[in-house]
Amino acid sequence: MRFSAARREVTEVRALAGRTAQPFQIHSAEQCESAIALCEGRLADAEAAAQRSHEWSTLLTGREESGVFGIQMFGVRREQGRLAEVAPVIRLLAGGAGDGSWRPGLVSLLAEIGLEEEAGSELARIAADGLDGFRASLWLASLTFLTDAAAALGDRAAAALLYPELEPYGGTNVVIGNGVACYGAADRFLGMLAATLGDAPLAERHFGVALALNRRMGARTWVARTAYEHGRMLHVRGDRERAAELLGEARDLAREIGMPTLLDRIDAAR
Numbered sequence: 001m002r003f004s005a006a007r008r009e010v011t012e013v014r015a016l017a018g019r020t021a022q023p024f025q026i027h028s029a030e031q032c033e034s035a036i037a038l039c040e041g042r043l044a045d046a047e048a049a050a051q052r053s054h055e056w057s058t059l060l061t062g063r064e065e066s067g068v069f070g071i072q073m074f075g076v077r078r079e080q081g082r083l084a085e086v087a088p089v090i091r092l093l094a095g096g097a098g099d100g101s102w103r104p105g106l107v108s109l110l111a112e113i114g115l116e117e118e119a120g121s122e123l124a125r126i127a128a129d130g131l132d133g134f135r136a137s138l139w140l141a142s143l144t145f146l147t148d149a150a151a152a153l154g155d156r157a158a159a160a161l162l163y164p165e166l167e168p169y170g171g172t173n174v175v176i177g178n179g180v181a182c183y184g185a186a187d188r189f190l191g192m193l194a195a196t197l198g199d200a201p202l203a204e205r206h207f208g209v210a211l212a213l214n215r216r217m218g219a220r221t222w223v224a225r226t227a228y229e230h231g232r233m234l235h236v237r238g239d240r241e242r243a244a245e246l247l248g249e250a251r252d253l254a255r256e257i258g259m260p261t262l263l264d265r266i267d268a269a270r
Contacts, residue, residue, distance in 0.1 A: 006036055027056035032179040034072050038079070039182050041220040041257035047076045067101075068180050071141060074105060075181050079221060081260035084113050101137040108145035111152040112261070123149050127158045131165060140169070141176045144189055151192040151229070159196040166190055171209060173217075184222025185210035188229065195233045203233055224253035228262060232269045244270070 013029040016022075030053035037046035050072035057068070070089065077083045087109055094106035103126060110119035126146065134142040143166050150158040169186035176183070183189075191206030207230035214222040231246030247266050254262040 023059040039219040104142040104145035111149040185213040
């Protein structure tokens with residue numbers, strides 16, 4: 001993926017929308033712009049584009065776009081350190097969705113804001129129920145949300161369940177829906193799972209692939225996240241020199257982008 005090429009596509013879609021007066025085209029263009037901005041670390045731009053996309057979606061008929069907007073704002077607020085603001089909405093979505101599709105998002109949120117006991121209980125219930133219920137809706141998003149929680153909680157049972165489901169995506173990017181969100185290299189999540197399972201060589205390989213792909217794309221947000229996860233693993237294993245280099249890179253990016261939660265975690269890991 002090249003963001004420069006993606007932005008050219010967005011520009012062309014906007015031009016097409018102007019010629020045809022089709023709200024759906026503008027909605028789609030803003031949706032993709034939000035995803036690109038999040039990857040590049042332009043969090044305010046990502047939020048603004050998501051809001052514009054949502055406003056245009058209100059002109060569409062026969063579509064329910066609240067879930068799309070929810071995913072966009074979940075991603076932006078997570079990196080801004082403001083995920084607690086959307087916690088009530090995520091709880092409602094998780095409790096009200098008949099297919100339970102927002103349960104992984106809820107467990108990720110709980111782990112992210114420090115409610116580890118509740119997150120652990122919810123993750124254990126999801127693991128006991130199995131993952132099949134999430135395949136029909138938000139499947140890839142569900143896998144990444146659950147991976148975030150499993151890694152944060154050190155849940156080996158959940159990691160063992162998730163790794164084979166995510167493994168086929170190795171070497172590719174995690175793209176949710178039709179450009180709704182992009183979370184960068186799937187190998188970042190695979191590295192997190194391998195590290196949770198205690199397989200350091202496998203985790204090293206995945207983190208290496210993820211860093212190379214995210215750097216090549218210019219996905220600064222996901223470079224920061226990957227460098228942190230890799231550095232944290234190395235620090236725990238006693239490789240302090242390499243850990244310090246990676247955590248330093250993650251810290252510089254997180255400070256520049258404005259990722260306060262990640263900054264706090266980097267400080268705690270050093």
